[in-house]
Amino acid sequence: MNSITAFFYTTGEILQLLMESIFWCKAALSNREKIFRQMLEIGNQTLPVAALISLFIGGVLALQSGPTLAQFGIEENIGGIVGLSFVKELGPVMASVLVAGRIGSAMAAELGSMSVYQEIDALKTMDINPVRFLVMPRFIACFIALPLLVIYMDVIGWFGGAVVSSVNSDINVPFSVYYRNLSELVDFSDVLNGLAKATVFGIIISTVCCYVGLKTKGGPREIGTSVTRAVVLSFILILVFDYFITRLLILLNLD
Amino acid sequence: MGIRAETTDEIKLDTGSNYRQNIPVGVKLIKLNKSFGNNQVLRDLDLEVNPGETLVVIGKTGSGKSVLLRHIIGLEEPDSGEILINGMDVNDPEVRKKHRFAMVFQSSALFNSLTVADNISLYLREHRLFDDESTISQIVSHTLSIVGLEGKENNMPSELSGGMKKRVAIARAIAMNPDLILVDEPTSELDPMMARTIGDAILNLRKHVEVTQIVVTHDIDLAYYIADRIAVLDEGQIIEVGAPQEIDRSTNPLVRKFITTQFEREEGGTRL
Numbered sequence: 001m002n003s004i005t006a007f008f009y010t011t012g013e014i015l016q017l018l019m020e021s022i023f024w025c026k027a028a029l030s031n032r033e034k035i036f037r038q039m040l041e042i043g044n045q046t047l048p049v050a051a052l053i054s055l056f057i058g059g060v061l062a063l064q065s066g067p068t069l070a071q072f073g074i075e076e077n078i079g080g081i082v083g084l085s086f087v088k089e090l091g092p093v094m095a096s097v098l099v100a101g102r103i104g105s106a107m108a109a110e111l112g113s114m115s116v117y118q119e120i121d122a123l124k125t126m127d128i129n130p131v132r133f134l135v136m137p138r139f140i141a142c143f144i145a146l147p148l149l150v151i152y153m154d155v156i157g158w159f160g161g162a163v164v165s166s167v168n169s170d171i172n173v174p175f176s177v178y179y180r181n182l183s184e185l186v187d188f189s190d191v192l193n194g195l196a197k198a199t200v201f202g203i204i205i206s207t208v209c210c211y212v213g214l215k216t217k218g219g220p221r222e223i224g225t226s227v228t229r230a231v232v233l234s235f236i237l238i239l240v241f242d243y244f245i246t247r248l249l250i251l252l253n254l255d
Numbered sequence: 256m257g258i259r260a261e262t263t264d265e266i267k268l269d270t271g272s273n274y275r276q277n278i279p280v281g282v283k284l285i286k287l288n289k290s291f292g293n294n295q296v297l298r299d300l301d302l303e304v305n306p307g308e309t310l311v312v313i314g315k316t317g318s319g320k321s322v323l324l325r326h327i328i329g330l331e332e333p334d335s336g337e338i339l340i341n342g343m344d345v346n347d348p349e350v351r352k353k354h355r356f357a358m359v360f361q362s363s364a365l366f367n368s369l370t371v372a373d374n375i376s377l378y379l380r381e382h383r384l385f386d387d388e389s390t391i392s393q394i395v396s397h398t399l400s401i402v403g404l405e406g407k408e409n410n411m412p413s414e415l416s417g418g419m420k421k422r423v424a425i426a427r428a429i430a431m432n433p434d435l436i437l438v439d440e441p442t443s444e445l446d447p448m449m450a451r452t453i454g455d456a457i458l459n460l461r462k463h464v465e466v467t468q469i470v471v472t473h474d475i476d477l478a479y480y481i482a483d484r485i486a487v488l489d490e491g492q493i494i495e496v497g498a499p500q501e502i503d504r505s506t507n508p509l510v511r512k513f514i515t516t517q518f519e520r521e522e523g524g525t526r527l
Contacts (some may be wrong), residue, residue, distance in 0.1 A: 114366075125328050126356065126378045126431065133381070206304035 111213025
């Protein structure tokens with residue numbers, strides 16, 4: 001199989017896994033405990049780190065743009081700039097990269113290990129569909145948890161920007177001015193744009209990482225390789241789809 | 256009847272549940288062929304397994320034993336040939352509706368994130384065969400007692416030895432109340448004493464459950480211990496089938512070579 005055929009073959013298989021995951025969402029209610037456990041896992045693994053990185057990214061955004069705005073005397077717009085940057089771009093992308101790195105890698109490792117040690121085969125012999133049992137709960141958990149994580153990171157990122165804007169003497173914008181400008185410039189539709197991206201990224205991460213995990217063959221070395229492949233592929237697809245979703249939202253006048 | 260009368264009474268399975276009685280099945284393989292790339296693993300393989308018997312397939316490493324089991328359970332598709340279960344094609348949906356198959360994997364394939372009890376009851380829970388936890392607990396306890404692991408319900412697989420894991424895997428298979436159990440290399444990587452324990456567990460299983468068993472192994476002692484009949488697999492073909500005594504008397508040089516091979520020192524001819 002040459003590389004072009006392999007690309008289309010893999011793409012087809014990933015899409016097939018996505019369709020199967022969507023199909024098995026009908027069993028979500030009876031698997032709610034598994035879904036909830038996966039969501040808790042996502043929360044446990046990401047919330048502290050997400051808070052830390054969004055706080056500092058918000059601060060850096062303010063630090064980079066604040067002094068320039070101050071030179072033109074329009075530093076009171078800093079709240080809107082940080083707010084829009086976060087909700088439309090940085091929040092969803094950073095949250096997705098974080099989830100891909102921490103949760104997607106764990107998914108690929110766990111499913112890869114189950115594949116190598118015949119646990120997936122054992123499920124099949126018990127007439128338990130691996131997609132329903134393993135993939136669907138992760139799929140729904142990512143689908144729900146990633147947008148929630150984005151909201152969490154948006155709020156903390158705004159706060160990081162507000163702190164730097166008020167403390168830094170070159171910017172010197174008080175909290176009240178910062179948040180007033182933010183609320184004037186950031187619409188609910190902007191927040192929804194970011195959440196739409198996060199939802200798509202959640203689907204990408206869960207599907208790609210589960211696919212790579214399930215396809216793992218060999219031994220411990222191959223599990224490691226699968227983890228790397230899953231994370232790198234997720235990163236690439238997140239950034240590629242980020243562009244196309246943004247373009248689509250602009251075309252639809254939703255941006 | 257599947258689980259024998261005293262057992263059925265003991266775990267009270269006649270409560271209108273879906274835990275239906277098992278019917279040992281006959282298995283027939285006709286001209287089975289399978290290749291992986293250029294490597295032909297099964298060659299025109301013919302084999303018949305009678306309902307309720309324990310057939311042990313022996314053969315050297317790489318002779319296609321595990322691949323044979325994976326075909327019977329449906330994890331592999333043959334390139335050509337037929338696999339019949341009670342005369343019906345194994346891929347016929349009716350076969351899966353009528354019969355349950357269980358497999359004990361060489362690696363045990365226990366789910367590391369689940370306790371022993373959860374591993375054993377996974378099939379029952381996922382297929383919602385019972386509503387009440389007490390029946391599930393009874394089945395778990397009973398199957399663990401069959402394999403001699405009473406009281407290990409709450410252990411994690413990581414806390415068990417290799418032999419214990421194999422026995423839990425056998426218990427998990429029994430809990431499915433299957434019509435056919437396939438066992439892949441049950442004594443690989445185990446010391447002789449543990450291998451004997453596994454052999455006892457497989458024999459003990461027959462006292463409690465009426466089921467057809469196909470066991471593949473390269474452990475000739477285990478084969479003689481548990482088999483009703485033994486099939487010898489070589490280069491992807493069955494070269495001899497018969498009762499253990501018949502295999503022991505076989506004049507086929509390949510069979511003799513396999514069953515009589517032992518470690519010997521060149522200088523003294525002493526068994527190591």
